[in-house]
Amino acid sequence: MRTIEQLIEGYRRFRAGVYAEQAALYRDLGEGQSPAIMLIACADSRAEPSDIFAAAPGQLFVVRNVANLVPPYMPDGKLHGVSAALEYAVNVLKVEHIVVMGHGGCGGIQASLAGGDNPDIGEFVTPWVSLLDEARQRVLESDPINPQYALELEGIESSLANLMSFPFVRRSVEAGTLTLHGAWFAIKHGELHWRNGKTGRFEIVAP
Ligand SMILES: [Zn+2]
Secondary structure, X not given: OOOXXXXXXXXXXXXXXXXXXXXXXXXXHOOOOOOOEEEEEEOOOOOOHHHHOOOOOXXXXXXXXXXXXXXXXXXXXXXXXXXXXXXXXXXXXXXXXEEEEEEOOOHHHHHHHHOOOOHHHOXXXXXXXXXXXXXXXXXXXXXXXOHHHHHHHHHHHHHHHHHOOOHHHHHHHHHOOOEXXXXXXXXXXXXXXXXXXXOOOEEEOOX
């Protein structure tokens, strides 16, 4: 799919296929949504949450951004897209789970490791991925074989920690009505690694 004609053609296939098969579901969803799971994923075109989890419309409340990052709680009156989605998901939709999903070969992680020396992305991406500075420091100090992979996982830890800095997230987690999870998707092998909440280790999910 490279042209707008192909994009529109894709819509026509959707209308004739997926939509036609699920017209009743879409009619119900037109009245409102009540997803139980929020997913925070990368904007990367290769790690599509609804595909990976075979989710139907209405099932996942998804936020995607460069490197699947959650900023810390900063009620400073500035514009916070992730925080707004989070507030809506937790306080209004009352989602029961939040999954932060990273992926292999992440360009945002690459940008963080490159340390801001690319002027093409200096205005927005570099400051955005500075959210990873502490995680990058921890990773580089541990001198891993694969810093890219190590930071992809450490970035998820950092986002999970930042999620807990939101008072409404912390309250729901402590009340037992919300659980936080980490996941990482290996694009090449279509393999999902799920973070074990007790050990913090990422384990391959049996396909
Ligand atoms: Zn990415």
